[in-house]
Amino acid sequence: MYETIAFYLFSALTIGLFLVTIMSKNVLYAMTSLAAGMVLISGFFFILGADFLGVVQLIVYVGAVMALYSFAMMFFDATKNVKEKNTSPALIFLLGGLSALALVLMFAAPIYNDSVQALYPMHEGVGNAQDVGIVLFTKYLIPFEVAAVMLLVAMIAGIILAGKKMDQSLTKDTSVDDEILTQKDAK
């Protein structure tokens, strides 16, 4: 009963918030609604009994990724609205909806039958975090290590890409600084 109510509430709110993310012209509104939608998606994970995944979603997505986006937003001018030239919105809606549904059906149809056998079954009476830990550090150890190396590479790449010419301001008009400098020189 509570699961049903929570499912419908979370799904309605998530779809609404993500629609705001897609439709909004303001970067700040889009980012805030995306963060709220990610919190609600972690609610889905808690309903489904994937407690550890829900906590990771909260920490990584809502904590790290959204903080990174908001830091990046400070580089760009986020207060003015985004101007976008759209050719024909109706065609895009039709094409996007049809191709997405076709993709999802294509990938879901072979999975969604009764012949699927559990490869790493969940254990009764064991917490989700312990279960996940055992499988992650035995069967998925090499992907785990590769993911760690990938995160390190991404960190180095992000620092190097964003760190070039950090002394120059992106949004401030540099001609103002030049005027101030010439005034100082004149004095």
Place this chain on the structure above:
Amino acid sequence: MIGLTHYLMVSALIFSIGLMGVLRRRNLLMLFFATEVMLNAVNIAFAAISHYYHDLTGQMFAFFIIAIAASEVAVGLGILIVLYKKHGSLDLDDLATMKG
């Protein structure tokens, strides 16, 4: 009672929303938001299948998707900052330099 189909339908709807955003957006930062929406939709489907088949593989793949999304954001935002320094805007129509 909520079954697997419900979760897969919600996941498909959110994925469609994300794909529409990818097709519709012209601003690169907004395009990144749309890809995050798509990744989250896939995570819901993985967690639901993992729950209804009592299998942990789905959750494992969801973890790796989260790790890939985090590194994608780190590298992508670095590229966005470099592009903004070079062109002064994040609009895809301004960035299109290869005219055929």
